[in-house]
Amino acid sequence: MPGNTIGRNFAVTTFGESHGPAVGCVVDGCPPAVALAEGDIQPDLDRRRPGASRFTSQRREADRVRILSGVFEGQTTGAPIALVIDNVDQRPREYDAIRDLFRPGHADFTYHKKYGVRDHRGGGRASARETAARVAAGAVARKYLAEQFGVRIRGCLTQLGAIRASVADWDEVDNNPFFCADPAQVPAMAQLLDELRKSGDSAGARLHLCASGAPAGWGEPVFDRVDAAIAAAMMSINAVKGVEVGAGFASVAQLGSVHRDELTVDGFATNNAGGVLGGITTGQDILVSIAFKPTSSIRIKGRTVDTAGNPADISVTGRHDPCVGIRAIPIAEAMLALVLTDHALRHRAQCG
């Protein structure tokens, strides 16, 4: 399959460009008889939606999802579920000035090199707008996982620029515009973002994800380990540059006698593994951490070249998030849900 599909037994294919008529996806392989309506999908889209606070892009998209197929009388039928979200606030003209320029840090250069032709409007297919379709698909997966297995997937911001935050209290995540579980850090984060908006610069972010309730046994050695699938899914999100599972890079400096998670009659004593051993879930919480680079669309002038190879200066105006990582939490949750659902079905295929 070409690159716009993820998953083997629960397969999602997305389509759509930032300033085309719509974005959407087809979810194929969904088990039948899952209760599903637009209302199950919309809340996740609303969490991802731009314009919710002054700290995110001011593009105004209703992000209304429509189910075109695969659902009958409120239930999935086993047929492919097509989900479409119309683009309503396109402003393609805004991009005329950069039509022939490669924005640094963007996919402009590489799309141009790969395809020869390029939809330059807002990044076209490379726009984060594409992730709305992922969130919609992820909502279907999430519903299935919750109903069938009691799996719960949550994410929070654990670093904004240099400001670190702990996973202090999951209940706080929805109480601030940063999806931060550590309310003590929120004022500093707000101040940082206000400064960045003023200076026209941007910051990166680190997210933490936790999936609870997945049983032991999901994941397929050796290449399709569930953690390998998670790594790919996360790295496929725009701007992600790193993925960790469990102790991640910190495990390098751990001793084996510290890192290994001992087993007791009450279960594992620790969870340095992050819920995955040998590529298969252990039944513990699945813990993932991901790094987002700072937004590349910034007002601060920078050097670039145009499509003819001439040097040029560029300053990217428009409606951009000063930190793309913030709104990425529902996206990352969705990707985790897609991977786990796929592996739940794959496990059932082989092991009953």
Added chain:
Amino acid sequence: MPGNTIGRNFAVTTFGESHGPAVGCVVDGCPPAVALAEGDIQPDLDRRRPGASRFTSQRREADRVRILSGVFEGQTTGAPIALVIDNVDQRPREYDAIRDLFRPGHADFTYHKKYGVRDHRGGGRASARETAARVAAGAVARKYLAEQFGVRIRGCLTQLGAIRASVADWDEVDNNPFFCADPAQVPAMAQLLDELRKSGDSAGARLHLCASGAPAGWGEPVFDRVDAAIAAAMMSINAVKGVEVGAGFASVAQLGSVHRDELTVDGFATNNAGGVLGGITTGQDILVSIAFKPTSSIRIKGRTVDTAGNPADISVTGRHDPCVGIRAIPIAEAMLALVLTDHALRHRAQCG
């Protein structure tokens, strides 16, 4: 496809257990007319081979590869290439004592939960021995990439336990048993490993990989970005817990004006992206960093349970690497070669 295959147009399927008769692989989709003989594959296997120094496992495997198909008169024919490496130094009896115990940090528990049956001998399929087949397949990929595109793939150790090393001099990598490019750190590393062997403990490692010479344009948005494929390939290596591309987690604290790689008439000014933008290669060096957890097989006694759920103590003796990350360099290089070859062919499929 179930989980033992990687790649779409250049697809590698591995098989074999640690203490079964052999490990091997089938490489399907290799372009025809690539000059290939066992002698092209053996050197990489020799680099991965245990027993090369006192710092690695003392298991003695010749790791002789045999080509069973797909090569005729010294050239690939386009037919699948089967590679087999016989296991010669099996000692399955050594594992009798832990037949019914779950070794902490190992896949014993998860394989048991997933499959019900388990080849407990040396980890069976979950053993790092499986990676010999990856290295063999990777050697085919590497040869193709080198001949067709001039791609060169190298790896080195950049952290052992808490000891960090720089990428000072690639030429030093083969001059020490740690694949370290920073000779100043080698004595400390040797001392650390000697201590660990004495104490029966183990350490983690961080590796750095660099692929030079890949042209711009490889990688398929949106899910099959080349960096997503790299992330999955790396995370699929035993004991890997983290993957970074380019600046990785450090990009979180970078400003956008610092991170974005400006373009000049002489090319990109920097390479924070690690050679990938929007999931497509930029033509720069592809830079990857990965984290290995400390070896789980250690002599220090730890708590576990047996398959009946009873508590037990465990001490894993046998021939184990005190740091699995060291010998993993040829493995990680192989995985990178497999991903790049697959995407080279995929790119050619779509874009000619």
Added chain:
Amino acid sequence: MPGNTIGRNFAVTTFGESHGPAVGCVVDGCPPAVALAEGDIQPDLDRRRPGASRFTSQRREADRVRILSGVFEGQTTGAPIALVIDNVDQRPREYDAIRDLFRPGHADFTYHKKYGVRDHRGGGRASARETAARVAAGAVARKYLAEQFGVRIRGCLTQLGAIRASVADWDEVDNNPFFCADPAQVPAMAQLLDELRKSGDSAGARLHLCASGAPAGWGEPVFDRVDAAIAAAMMSINAVKGVEVGAGFASVAQLGSVHRDELTVDGFATNNAGGVLGGITTGQDILVSIAFKPTSSIRIKGRTVDTAGNPADISVTGRHDPCVGIRAIPIAEAMLALVLTDHALRHRAQCG
């Protein structure tokens, strides 16, 4: 991948039910810079469209296709192409009477057994309406094949019930409502269908397909032979029960000295192979023949059971084709185009 996707490098995923809001597809992997507009797709849809003559279903669907993505300024961009065709003449109420009955010869019974839930309205996903999306996708493939390789794909009716027709004159195909290349048989065909409409019965059909201009070399041994892919693609069309390539079943009674196509300096002397040897195209015309069973939706009363297992009589009224094979020509052509495009790209991937 679940079952609604066809193709590896040129992959088409269809969605939609007969009486849902729309049918459509996503075409992924299309080469960039192919000139494409709705006007390139609509003519094939119009050929498939019901209601064009008194010999086909009287359902009135405009079958207007909309391109939602993947095309920019009249050219494909390499991004997935989403095509949507709204359903406008749904009459789901017409199916209330058979909601709990299994129509003989239909997928009602098997969908019910497989999924438990079922969209009974007009067959739901099992309706031939789904094939509109295939025709739309096929038009993209056909355009690429024609422009890139000069491939031309044609189909005609060679048997209607017991009436056989020859492939006398391709130019006649568009001059009669049966897509028949043998005008001498048209009156008998019209008479047969008029009789069937009167009696409420139906007939089967045999189609012949010819793809000219494909170069030698397409197809992947051993399982993904191009003829194997053609066989699957044809058998995946509703109501198809048989597929032949070249001499097909007639080759059983041929002698080897007759069947084998001798080679001369002017090319192959004959084409019993139907343009495929060892699963790879020879460069000759690719010749395929397929059998359609008679329409299962007929007025003549028949025995069935309901979902509770009780016996019942059934007579299927509504707007049905007395011979589904007739309108299937554009569908079969589309499937052939999809297979050949996929293999053209796959060949390029491996062999450059």
Added chain:
Amino acid sequence: MPGNTIGRNFAVTTFGESHGPAVGCVVDGCPPAVALAEGDIQPDLDRRRPGASRFTSQRREADRVRILSGVFEGQTTGAPIALVIDNVDQRPREYDAIRDLFRPGHADFTYHKKYGVRDHRGGGRASARETAARVAAGAVARKYLAEQFGVRIRGCLTQLGAIRASVADWDEVDNNPFFCADPAQVPAMAQLLDELRKSGDSAGARLHLCASGAPAGWGEPVFDRVDAAIAAAMMSINAVKGVEVGAGFASVAQLGSVHRDELTVDGFATNNAGGVLGGITTGQDILVSIAFKPTSSIRIKGRTVDTAGNPADISVTGRHDPCVGIRAIPIAEAMLALVLTDHALRHRAQCG
């Protein structure tokens, strides 16, 4: 995946050439805890083995299968099962004379066109010898299907040249060298083959296959219908030119009122569908018929060209089957077993 793999959840990859060291396969996705030993596989290989009667090739291959992985203490573990069959009676020198000639009816020409390089010895990868690996893999599938579902798969010869045979008595199949269920036709068949061996010519064959015991519900609409998968699997066998399911081509001339299989409280009244409706199994016998072209390797002189394009005469001597269809029965059974197992697992993935 390139072309040497079949199946999605139960995936088989074959490798090996006619006169290389071995043929074999990797079976990935097999459920764990299936009792398996070489003795379960050997009988099917023995049925396919050449040299069993004077009517088949006199090549002497023991066809001893070895299990290299995936089985532990007599049970599958869920890991990939590698099966290897050494080639022992290679005579590559026999092919020196035709090294630069394209044998009519063979894949010589197309492999040459596709790959540029070619293992000409006995057809290399295009040899029917490759099918030994399919039979070995099929034996694993067959064992699983029998144990798990009680599925039984049988095949017989229903036409040899112009001699037709009925499916009179399955018990007769093993009592004659033609796998013929109609003993009355055996003498004529023997006479025909003796004549063909004398004249140096060959004949085609038609086989009938029946799988009993498969439950309703296997198969994935719309492209991966189980009958579409069967069609591809059968057409992927060397020399197959046609595939029918159920009434097949005869359904063209049937009336709808005759063809449709009415449902009664005792089940379906007939089985024109051949056990598949809408691409999903009905629970009835799955009935398939396939056409084999006459062997292309014949002694009778024919015209060809050499690789330089010069005209030449060719007469293929060596050890060839005068009718390849005869020994193909275990192969076709194996392919049917592979398809059904894959769909059994796929069904379980989606529908539990």
